[in-house]
Amino acid sequence: xxxxxxxxxxxxxxxxxxxxxxxxxxxxxxxxxxxxxxxxxxxxxxxxxxxxxxxxxxxxxxxxxxxxxxxxxxxxxxxxxxxxxxxxxxxxxxxxxxxxxxxxxxxxxxxxxxxxxxxxxxxxxxxxxxxxxxxxxxxxxxxxxxxxxxxxxxxxxxxxxxxxxxxxxxxxxxxxxxxxxxxxxxxxxxxxxxxxxxxxxxxxxxxxxxxxxxxxxxxxxxxxxxxxxxxxxxxxxxxxxxxxxxxxxxxxxxxxxxxxxxxx
Ligand code: ACM
Numbered sequence: 001x002x003x004x005x006x007x008x009x010x011x012x013x014x015x016x017x018x019x020x021x022x023x024x025x026x027x028x029x030x031x032x033x034x035x036x037x038x039x040x041x042x043x044x045x046x047x048x049x050x051x052x053x054x055x056x057x058x059x060x061x062x063x064x065x066x067x068x069x070x071x072x073x074x075x076x077x078x079x080x081x082x083x084x085x086x087x088x089x090x091x092x093x094x095x096x097x098x099x100x101x102x103x104x105x106x107x108x109x110x111x112x113x114x115x116x117x118x119x120x121x122x123x124x125x126x127x128x129x130x131x132x133x134x135x136x137x138x139x140x141x142x143x144x145x146x147x148x149x150x151x152x153x154x155x156x157x158x159x160x161x162x163x164x165x166x167x168x169x170x171x172x173x174x175x176x177x178x179x180x181x182x183x184x185x186x187x188x189x190x191x192x193x194x195x196x197x198x199x200x201x202x203x204x205x206x207x208x209x210x211x212x213x214x215x216x217x218x219x220x221x222x223x224x225x226x227x228x229x230x231x232x233x234x235x236x237x238x239x240x241x242x243x244x245x246x247x248x249x250x251x252x253x254x255x256x257x258x259x260x261x262x263x264x
Contacts, residue, residue, distance in 0.1 A: 001133050002031040003161065003188065004233025005211040007224040009196030012043030013055060019067045021229075031077055031233035032133050037194040038082030038109075038142045038167040039093065045115075045198040045205060049091070052119050056086035060103040065096055073100040078132045080190075082141055082165035090121040095139045095165050097130055105130040105139060110150065113143035115201070127153045135160045135188075135238035142166040145174045145181065145191075149263065155185035155253065160241035164191040168208050175210050175223075183218030186252055187241045190214075195227055216241050 006025050010018045018041045026034060038044070041064040046052040059065050068079050078099045085094035085108065093109040093116055108123030109116075127150065129138045138154030140162055145151075154162055162181065168174040174191065182189045195209040211224040213234050222234045244253045 001033070001135055001238055002233045002235050003033045003190050003213060004029060004031040004035070004222070004231060005190055005192035005213065005224065006034055006036045006231045007193060007195060007209055007211040008037070008040075008229040010037070010040055010043045010194060012045065012198055012200060014043075015041045015055070015063060018042075019064065023071060025229060025231040026071060026075060029231040029233055033078045033080065033135070033137065033161075033163070033190070034231065034233070035163045035190040035192040036079060036081035036165060037192045038095075038165040039084055040082055040165070040194065042084050043198060044167045044194075044207075045200040046119055047200055049119055052084060052091055053086065056084040056091050058087065059083065059085050059094065059096055059106055060098075065098060065103060068096065068098045069100075069102050072098050076100060078104065080137070080139060080163035080165060082167075091119065092123060093120045093141060095141050095163070097132070097137065097139060097163070099132070104132070105137075107139035107141065109141040109144065111143045111147055127157065129154060129157045129159045138162050140164050142168060142174065145177045148181065148184065151181040151185055151187075155187055159187055160238040161188040161190065161236075164189055166191050166193045168193045169205050171208050172210075175208075175212055178212070179214050179218045179220065182214040182216060184252065186216040186244045188214065188216060188236055188238070193224075195229065216243075
């Protein structure tokens, strides 16, 4: 199975242009599962709830999910991507997983970052996994990376791979924690981060690139540069993520002692 990321610089509000750019980048690579950044079709820095509401879309009827499904059908692959979702009058920072036959899974970002808290409703769907070819895939969005409980929940549900659309702005942080999330759960992770800068609210945000694919032992199998667009993929064996042994006598999921954990 080949998995990869699409790292690029979305232009704020230019949905058609951003979808076209993803299509161009995908034409140069080959994968079974591609991961795109958080909010890849709209850009990130909304000035108001009103502006977000104008750009947010119903899923799967909206133009972004419709185009993703068309790309998946043409290319015979799956795509995981961040999207501004409008549902029942609420706005979510969501991720969709689509394949050639349509929407496969939807996730609404549980841990909202910084000004997102003033724009989006917090996610209200349970973590879940979906089958993509030979792999079970779970979704997280950006800042979810800092909550080990989120990745652990996906691992306990049986995820082989965590697809992680991101708009990371704190240099090196999410790239580091996703290596730890991979190794502590013995799963693959694919983080697709964006590049470029947005300064629409008087505060400049610089997105840090360095998209990556990480193996269940924490090794970085692929990493993008900080400042260049690219779509790249690597061959993985999802079965590697089903071996949770660290040593002959240790299995990182079976060794858990949940009776000692205070999670509420
Ligand atoms: C983030 O959650 N966009 C850092």
